[in-house]
Amino acid sequence: xxxxxxxxGLVQPGGSLxxxxxxxxxxxxxxxxxxxxxxxxKERELVAxxxxxxxxxxxxxxxxxxxxxxxxxxxxxxxxxxxxxxPEDTAVYYCNAVRFDAIHWGxxxxxxxxx
Numbered sequence: 001x002x003x004x005x006x007x008x009g010l011v012q013p014g015g016s017l018x019x020x021x022x023x024x025x026x027x028x029x030x031x032x033x034x035x036x037x038x039x040x041x042k043e044r045e046l047v048a049x050x051x052x053x054x055x056x057x058x059x060x061x062x063x064x065x066x067x068x069x070x071x072x073x074x075x076x077x078x079x080x081x082x083x084x085x086x087p088e089d090t091a092v093y094y095c096n097a098v099r100f101d102a103i104h105w106g107x108x109x110x111x112x113x114x115x
Contacts (some may be wrong), residue, residue: 001025001104003095008109013083015113019080021095021106029053029073031099035080037091037111044094048080052099063089085113 007019019035032052038044049058049071057069068081078095092108 001097003097003104003106003113005093005095005106005109008093008111010112010114012115013087015085015087016081016083017111019082019090019109019111020092021078023076023078023095023097025072025103026035026097026104028076028097031069031102033069033078034096034098035069035078036094037089037094038094038108039088039091041076042091047093050078082111085111087113089113 004022005019007017011017030052034049035047036044036048047060047063048067048073050069054071059067060065066084071078088111090111092110094108095106097104
């Protein structure tokens with residue numbers, strides 16, 4: 001199983017980024033998918049969740065209304081559209097796939113929000 005994140009980078013406050021997660025080696029459409037992030041010196045936190053079919057999503061309060069999670073089961077990909085970025089959104093962002101006891105992680109992509 002491989003999860004590969006992309007799309008991170010440096011952006012100014014108020015800007016936007018779109019993260020992608022490409023999955024292989026698993027039946028993608030059977031997995032719930034999540035985005036987590038971890039800032040320096042802080043614990044990893046759940047940012048957004050999407051159900052296996054994509055019909056249900058949820059967000060951390062800190063990003064609700066600014067971030068949008070989506071998935072394309074035909075392409076085995078998941079995305080996180082991040083708008084109105086704030087310096088406190090700076091972190092390494094990880095995608096995560098979960099099905100019962102099976103949990104898989106990507107290697108992470110750095111997002112830095114700074115002027």
